Amino acid sequence: MTRCRLCGSTALESVVDLGATPPCESFLAAERLDAPEPTYPLHLRVCTDCWLAQIPPLITPEETFSEYAYFSSYSSSWVEHARVFVEDAAARVGLGEDSFVVEVASNDGYLLRHVVDRGVRCLGVEPSVNVGAAAREAGVPTLTAFLSPETGAAVRAEHGPADLVVANNVYAHIPDVIGFTKGLRALVADDGWVSVEVQHLLTLIEENQYDTIYHEHFQYYTVASAIRALASGGLTLVDVELLPTHGGSLRLWARPEEAAGEPGRRVADVLAREKAAGLQELSGYTEFSARVAKVRRDLLRFLVDAAEEGRTVVGYGAPGKGNTLLNHCGIRPDLLPYTVDRNPYKHGRYTPGTRIPVLPPERIAADRPDYVLVLPWNLRAELVEQLAYVHEWGGRLVFPIPELSIVEVER
CATH class of the missing domain: 3.40.50.150 (Vaccinia Virus protein VP39)
Structure with missing residues (x-):
């Protein structure tokens, strides 16, 4: 990316580089698992002239x-x-x-x-x-x-x-x-x-x-x-x-x-709040990359420790944001054997890049895992209520954002 898409400036500064990932909604059918999968750089930059944060347009809306x-x-x-x-x-x-x-x-x-x-x-x-x-x-x-x-x-x-x-x-x-x-x-x-x-x-x-x-x-x-x-x-x-x-x-x-x-x-x-947070100068963006790296380390440490202790962790939800997280952290089925989703369109498919199976939500009650990693963390209140049944076997919910938190739910 060489120019801001809004003002045309070349004054673009890096905010966070997440490597290369597949498009987040390109769920794989089983017959595509042995086919190559395209990935694209995912690098957020900010224009220091108009302060629009942006990534390169590497894929089209079509x-x-x-x-x-x-x-x-x-x-x-x-x-x-x-x-x-x-x-x-x-x-x-x-x-x-x-x-x-x-x-x-x-x-x-x-x-x-x-x-x-x-x-x-x-x-x-x-x-x-x-x-x-x-x-x-x-x-x-x-x-x-x-x-x-x-x-x-x-x-x-x-x-x-x-x-x-x-x-x-x-x-x-x-x-x-x-x-x-x-x-x-x-x-x-x-x-x-x-x-x-x-x-x-x-x-x-x-x-x-x-x-x-x-x-x-x-x-x-x-x-x-x-x-x-x-x-x-x-x-x-x-x-x-x-x-x-x-x-x-x-x-x-x-x-x-x-x-x-x-x-x-x-x-x-709101403009005053943004200015106070430093978002109209580069200083407001410089520490973000280090905090992103900590989220990754904390989640991986939890998953690896759970596996070493013989505890089971499965996912809830298959949102686009979850696929950024899974790919950036390098999480594969050895650490997260499957995730579930209410959308039947995704059932029987696999998450892009990480190739984790997406199953119907009923699988959680059947398997009774120790932990459920909630990928659509933005729906926290709704999903804590929906998933209250994991309390029946002592299961707990894990939210990775804004920082790792483990929640004991009650019916």
Whole structure:
């Protein structure tokens, strides 16, 4: 990578180098286990001119998202998060029977189903053929397409401008951040609203959340860099909310620049927090790599010690972030014989790179392991409740991020 994808600067500094890994959602079918598997460097750098953290665009969105293994509806807490968002957004924007809502990267309709339930006209724009089909089967109108300025203009011409455009957990997934932002502007009415949820680089750094760095995530935002990114497409940030999702996320509320007005107080407050953390100077990034190395050492030490003591450890979940962690730590089936996942799409497949089998969740109760390594640590509250049954045989949960913690659960 030689130039920043947002401002074009060549002033890029290394934050953490995680080596080379396969794409995090490229789960392997059994018949592919003897085939070669491509890997790509995973090296996070930050632009010291606009402070956008980014990785090189070594794979295309088309390679990742044309058929996708992630279905949002398999997380109960995520569906509830979407329901609450729709309720709050309807009050903020004033959604009614004449309104129109567009969600970009709408996945399996987990969010727009709540818009449909309110009787509000909506459309999902989802690039993954298999996931979009699931949304349509659930009654959510869905266009199979990647967002671009041309796609945005075509949707607007056919359906009219959107009163609300939602782009949750997609703003990091596109290498052409400027073109994507122009697409958002093409969709939204001149007096409309755009809501973007994206992981906050502040908590990623502070909480050692390095496993959320993977090839699908091309950039990592602070409010400061998000303001510049939104402006590249004619949008102005007017409000921000700090969310607990994904270990710490931003909900960015933006409007077309001609309708925006002055930003709310919360924007200035978060900018001040980021500045105090050193994220607008290189000093805020320099210690991250050493803390990442400690997470790796602590997890490997625990797994090796458990194996030496004859204790069994299995995984729970097969999220993209888990595959960054497993590959960076070099964890193989000798230390983690399998992981389980609620998504049947992944059953019978193997994690990319580390080739750990993915099985149905019922396997845990059948095998009664000593420890369950929870890979989607961001769903900690939900999964501590879901996995409370391991208490029946004295099993314990292990969370690797932000630091190794072993949890005894109670029913």
